[in-house]
Amino acid sequence: MNLEYKLVNILTEQFAIIDNVYKEGIESSTKSTLGYNFAEAVPLIKASIRIELLQDDKLFLIIKAACVFEIEDESWNVIYDNSSNTVTLPKIFACFLATFTMNTTRGILHAKTEGLPVHSAVILPLTSFEEIVKEDVVIVLAK
Template sequence: METTEKIIGFTLSKIVTEQFALISDSFEEEKEVKLQPELNFGIDTQTKRIMVNILFRFEQESKPFIIIKIACYFTVAPNDWEQFKSFNSTSVIVPQGFATHLAMLTIGTLRGVLHAKTENTAFNRFIIPTFNVTGLIHSDIIFNV
């Protein structure tokens, strides 16, 4: 039996660079670089917006040398927002697949912000590699309201 996901109407309504730092004294050319991501979600029930917040730290020996954190705000179509509400309206449930899609869009946006912020610097060679975002989101995102 074929399954299809419902199309959810939304727009990217706002992008905020919440944090950006280049810490050149913490970077050493020969050391291994590790990338540490942090992903969070938030909602605003009044504006029917979902916020996806992503932070990446480029680190060497647990010392960050690039820190970048952005938030993307997605406004959901009113009829689709209503489908996120639980039966008793005490929670909002964002389906895992949709949350993953929004996270992928946010990570792509972060890549562009990182490029723009590091352009014409020695740090421009550091990029966010492609990776399986589904590994960061294991289930529906549930907000108690």
């Protein structure tokens, strides 16, 4: 199935560096969350990624970024179920949206930390979403 779409917005929904937590030379760890949402009235899908960077279990940086994609009407009719108010993203398409959003988040993170001491610690590893998104993603619109 070939879905037609276009990127219509990039959002930095959250960004913070917690002062006095980051220490150079100490290994950092990452916690990530992937989410999808849609609006009932318009054919838009939002993919968002939230990343927390920690050292010794202490949060030193948080970023949440999202990409909003407009879905072409014919494609929307394929993935949107009006009776259940759900959108079903085929696994391959869901992985693509996640990968695009993660790469965008990397760029935002680079721009926001360039020239800061944390910059070298915020290089995010490559992520294979095919291992994370194991099946089609069904999004239920919250009432």
